Amino acid sequence: MKKIWLAVMASALLASAGCQNAGKAQEKDSAAQNASETGSAEKDTAGESSAAEENESKKDAEPCYPYHITSKNTGDWKYSKNEEALLVASKYNLLGADVYVNPDTGRADEVKPEILAAVDKINGDTEKISKNFVKDNAAEAEEMRAQHAQDDLFNSFENENIVKPVRADSGCLTVVRENYSFLGGAHGFSETTAYTFDAATGKRLKLADIVKDTENIPEILAAEVPKQNENADGLFDQDGKMSDGEKLSDRIREMMKGDGYEGENDTAYLNWYADRDGLQFVFNQYDIGPYAAGKFYVKLKAEDYPELIDTRFFEVPEQYIEELEEGKTYSIGGADLKVSFQYDPSDGSSYIETLRVDYAGKQATYQPYSYRESIYHLHTKDGDYLYCNDFTENDWQSLSSLKLSKTEEMKFYQETAGVYDAVMIDPEAMILGGRTELLSSMQMERSYRAGKDGRLEPNDKYFALKPWEDFQLTLKQDIELDVLESLETEKSHRETVKKGTKISFIRTDDKSITDCRTDDGRIVRFHVNGDVWPHIVEDKYPIEELLDNTIFAG
Known part of the structure; x- marks a missing residue:
C-alpha cells in the first residue's frame, strides 16, 4: 500500500443552483x-x-433549470529567463457547467448547449487575458529585472483572475471576474468584469435587454453613487461634476457605449450584472474617481424600479442564499447583522481566532482558528441562518451553522461538510463536500438542505466520490462481494471477484460501505471497518493485503 502525505485534497465541487426544492x-x-x-x-x-x-x-x-456551475483552480502561465527568478506569472480559474449526479440513483440530466456555450465564452476570455498578460509583459519585466540586478528591488509581475458565479438559475447565468495585476509600480490594479447570460438562450444580455428605457440610467446612477458609497464623499460637487469638471452623468453616458462589453470602445465601459434581486453596477478604479478612492458600487433593486427594470429576470425566490462581507452591516429580519473577525496576534494576524456575530443587540462567538472565512446568509421559510465556512490547514473546510434570533440565545453548531468551490444558491439543494477515508482518502460530495433549525440535513443517502482522474484500485486476491443489480434498488447477490480486477469508485455512506465499479462493469459493494488500522474489509481482509494502490492522507 502506498501511504502518501497529501497537503491539499483536490476539489471541484458542484455548485448548487436552480429553483427551490x-x-x-x-x-x-x-x-x-x-x-x-x-x-x-x-x-x-x-x-x-x-x-x-x-x-x-x-x-x-416551480419551473427550474437544474444545472450547476463548478469552479476549478486550473493553472497558470509563467515566464522565467534561463530558469532564473520568476519574471511574470498569471493565475486563473475556469468554470464548468455540470449537473449533480445523484449518488443514490446515478442519474443526471444534460446541460443545455446554450449554457455550455456561455461558459466556454467566459473561460476563453479568462485564458486569453491570462496568457496575453505574460506575453505582453515579458520583455518589460526582463528589462526591469536587469535594471535592478544589483539592488534586488525587482518584484515579479503578477496577474490573477478569480471567476465567480453570482447567479445560476432558470433566468440568468451571471459571472463576475475579479482581475488583479501588478506591473512593478507603487501598487497593483484591480478590475471587475461582469457577464450576464440569458439561461434559456445562452445570449449575453445587454443593459437594454433588461432595462426598458436606458435614457435616464446615467442620471439615476450619478445620483446614487454618492448615496451608496462612503468613499465618494467630497469627490463630486453639488452639480454632480467630477474634479476635472466633467459631469458624472456625462461620463457614465459615454461609458454606456460599451454596455458592459470590454473592447467595444476605447474608453471605459459600463460594468453591470444581474444578481438575485436587481442590477449591480461596478465602477472600477479610475472610471469615475482617482485610484485612491477605489471602486464604486450602485445597486438598483428591481422592486424599486418596476417601470424601468424588466422584473421577469428578478422573481425573488421564497428561499435564497447570499454571501456576506465581514465588517459590513446588513438588515435581516428587521434587525441589524454584523459579522467581524478577531485575529490571533501571536501568529502575525494571519489566523482568525474568533468570529463574532452581532444581531438584534445580541452576540454569538466561536473560535474557528482558520486562515479564511466565507459567510453566508440563508433565508428560508422557517427563518434566517448564518453558515460560516472555515478554511483550515491542508485546505480542509467545514461549515458552522447559526440560527439568527431576536429573542433566544444564538449558538454555533459544527457541521460535517464544507463549501469548497461550490456556489451557494439554493437552501434546498446545497452541494457540499468532505473527505472520506474508506478504502482511500478522497473527496466526496452530496446534496443538503437547511433544516428547520438551520442544521444541515442530507437529501441523499450516499456521498458521490470524487477521486483523482483515472484513479483505480487493483485486487491482490480473490474475494466474495455483494454485486448490486443497480444503484437504485440495491438488490444484490454474492459473487467472487477475481484477483487482478480493477475497481473505480462510485459512492460511500462514509460509515462502512463503499460501492465501486469493476473494469467489466459490475457494481460491487465493500464493507469496511475503518475504526481499526489497517482497515478490515468484509470482516476478514486487511486492506493492505487485499488492495493495491490505496492512498491515505497523513
Missing part, C-alpha cells in the same frame, strides 16, 4: 421514472403513479 424534486422524478421503465413487480405501482403525478405538479408549479 430542485435537488429533491429531481431525485424523486428520477426514481419515479426509473421505476416506470423497469416495471419492477415488487414495487407499489399505484404509489409510483401518485408520486410521479405529485412531482409533475411540482415541476409545473
Whole structure:
C-alpha cells in the first residue's frame, strides 16, 4: 500500500443552483421514472403513479433549470529567463457547467448547449487575458529585472483572475471576474468584469435587454453613487461634476457605449450584472474617481424600479442564499447583522481566532482558528441562518451553522461538510463536500438542505466520490462481494471477484460501505471497518493485503 502525505485534497465541487426544492424534486422524478421503465413487480405501482403525478405538479408549479456551475483552480502561465527568478506569472480559474449526479440513483440530466456555450465564452476570455498578460509583459519585466540586478528591488509581475458565479438559475447565468495585476509600480490594479447570460438562450444580455428605457440610467446612477458609497464623499460637487469638471452623468453616458462589453470602445465601459434581486453596477478604479478612492458600487433593486427594470429576470425566490462581507452591516429580519473577525496576534494576524456575530443587540462567538472565512446568509421559510465556512490547514473546510434570533440565545453548531468551490444558491439543494477515508482518502460530495433549525440535513443517502482522474484500485486476491443489480434498488447477490480486477469508485455512506465499479462493469459493494488500522474489509481482509494502490492522507 502506498501511504502518501497529501497537503491539499483536490476539489471541484458542484455548485448548487436552480429553483427551490430542485435537488429533491429531481431525485424523486428520477426514481419515479426509473421505476416506470423497469416495471419492477415488487414495487407499489399505484404509489409510483401518485408520486410521479405529485412531482409533475411540482415541476409545473416551480419551473427550474437544474444545472450547476463548478469552479476549478486550473493553472497558470509563467515566464522565467534561463530558469532564473520568476519574471511574470498569471493565475486563473475556469468554470464548468455540470449537473449533480445523484449518488443514490446515478442519474443526471444534460446541460443545455446554450449554457455550455456561455461558459466556454467566459473561460476563453479568462485564458486569453491570462496568457496575453505574460506575453505582453515579458520583455518589460526582463528589462526591469536587469535594471535592478544589483539592488534586488525587482518584484515579479503578477496577474490573477478569480471567476465567480453570482447567479445560476432558470433566468440568468451571471459571472463576475475579479482581475488583479501588478506591473512593478507603487501598487497593483484591480478590475471587475461582469457577464450576464440569458439561461434559456445562452445570449449575453445587454443593459437594454433588461432595462426598458436606458435614457435616464446615467442620471439615476450619478445620483446614487454618492448615496451608496462612503468613499465618494467630497469627490463630486453639488452639480454632480467630477474634479476635472466633467459631469458624472456625462461620463457614465459615454461609458454606456460599451454596455458592459470590454473592447467595444476605447474608453471605459459600463460594468453591470444581474444578481438575485436587481442590477449591480461596478465602477472600477479610475472610471469615475482617482485610484485612491477605489471602486464604486450602485445597486438598483428591481422592486424599486418596476417601470424601468424588466422584473421577469428578478422573481425573488421564497428561499435564497447570499454571501456576506465581514465588517459590513446588513438588515435581516428587521434587525441589524454584523459579522467581524478577531485575529490571533501571536501568529502575525494571519489566523482568525474568533468570529463574532452581532444581531438584534445580541452576540454569538466561536473560535474557528482558520486562515479564511466565507459567510453566508440563508433565508428560508422557517427563518434566517448564518453558515460560516472555515478554511483550515491542508485546505480542509467545514461549515458552522447559526440560527439568527431576536429573542433566544444564538449558538454555533459544527457541521460535517464544507463549501469548497461550490456556489451557494439554493437552501434546498446545497452541494457540499468532505473527505472520506474508506478504502482511500478522497473527496466526496452530496446534496443538503437547511433544516428547520438551520442544521444541515442530507437529501441523499450516499456521498458521490470524487477521486483523482483515472484513479483505480487493483485486487491482490480473490474475494466474495455483494454485486448490486443497480444503484437504485440495491438488490444484490454474492459473487467472487477475481484477483487482478480493477475497481473505480462510485459512492460511500462514509460509515462502512463503499460501492465501486469493476473494469467489466459490475457494481460491487465493500464493507469496511475503518475504526481499526489497517482497515478490515468484509470482516476478514486487511486492506493492505487485499488492495493495491490505496492512498491515505497523513
